[in-house]
Amino acid sequence: MPRKLIAGNWKMNGLRGTGGELARDLAARARSAAPGCDLLVCPPAPLLIPVGEALAGSPVQLGAQDCHAEPSGAHTGDIAAPMLADAGCSHVIVGHSERRSDHGESDAEVRAKAAAAAAAGLVPIVCVGETEAERTAGRALAVIESQVRGSLPQGSGAGPPVVAYEPVWAIGTGKTATAGDIAEAHGHIRDLLREILGRAAGDSVRILYGGSVKPDNAAEILAVDDVDGALVGGASLKADDFWAIGASCP
Numbered sequence: 001m002p003r004k005l006i007a008g009n010w011k012m013n014g015l016r017g018t019g020g021e022l023a024r025d026l027a028a029r030a031r032s033a034a035p036g037c038d039l040l041v042c043p044p045a046p047l048l049i050p051v052g053e054a055l056a057g058s059p060v061q062l063g064a065q066d067c068h069a070e071p072s073g074a075h076t077g078d079i080a081a082p083m084l085a086d087a088g089c090s091h092v093i094v095g096h097s098e099r100r101s102d103h104g105e106s107d108a109e110v111r112a113k114a115a116a117a118a119a120a121g122l123v124p125i126v127c128v129g130e131t132e133a134e135r136t137a138g139r140a141l142a143v144i145e146s147q148v149r150g151s152l153p154q155g156s157g158a159g160p161p162v163v164a165y166e167p168v169w170a171i172g173t174g175k176t177a178t179a180g181d182i183a184e185a186h187g188h189i190r191d192l193l194r195e196i197l198g199r200a201a202g203d204s205v206r207i208l209y210g211g212s213v214k215p216d217n218a219a220e221i222l223a224v225d226d227v228d229g230a231l232v233g234g235a236s237l238k239a240d241d242f243w244a245i246g247a248s249c250p
């Protein structure tokens with residue numbers, strides 16, 4: 001079983017003052033008591049450099065929230081994966097449901113971004129997850145399957161990608177999937193990864209759960225089979241909560 005990864009997705013929150021303070025707080029905790037899991041924070045792009053400086057010398061890693069599929073070029077406002085690597089990132093989230101809905105990102109675009117991330121030496125965190133309507137219609141597993149098949153990078157990168165299962169209806173709502181639903185979704189994703197990548201490579205991919213993970217539900221979620229960590233939004237903005245989620249890793 002791989003070591004668990006707890007990733008904080010700060011989304012569009014934080015300024016240099018608050019973001020720097022949060023990062024310094026986490027870094028100080030991680031320096032004085034080695035966490036029992038891998039910790040990653042993904043601040044907004046303008047905070048990557050100051051947050052990276054605050055995390056220096058601590059085991060907390062730095063990630064970004066999106067990247068472009070091209071390594072450079074005429075793409076105003078976009079950020080290329082090599083720039084993220086140059087800023088000190090080890091990971092980048094791609095295909096978050098907010099990007100899929102706000103920016104109309106397709107599986108093919110997400111795959112191209114994931115491939116670009118891997119080519120730049122970053123670990124892509126590829127997000128998948130069904131909407132409430134899709135779950136109610138009994139299509140959750142089919143939707144997850146088609147997103148995994150369509151969004152995972154093909155070919156070799158720096159290492160295995162990470163997959164994040166985030167039911168859209170659980171993100172930022174306070175609703176979480178049941179342990180049974182999470183086990184079913186993660187088990188299905190594991191089977192797909194083994195089929196697509198081969199058994200050993202499929203087993204080496206960490207599958208995170210995301211959607212209203214909080215200190216009071218983290219231990220139950222993190223104990224579910226094939227849950228190799230969590231992608232945490234709201235609760236990653238408070239050092240106490242994010243640290244408590246990390247401390248819930250079995």
Ligand code: PGA
Pocket residue numbers: 009166170171172173174210211212213231232233234235
């Ligand atoms: P949440 O967000 O923890 O606030 O539900 C999770 C995510 O969107 O990654």
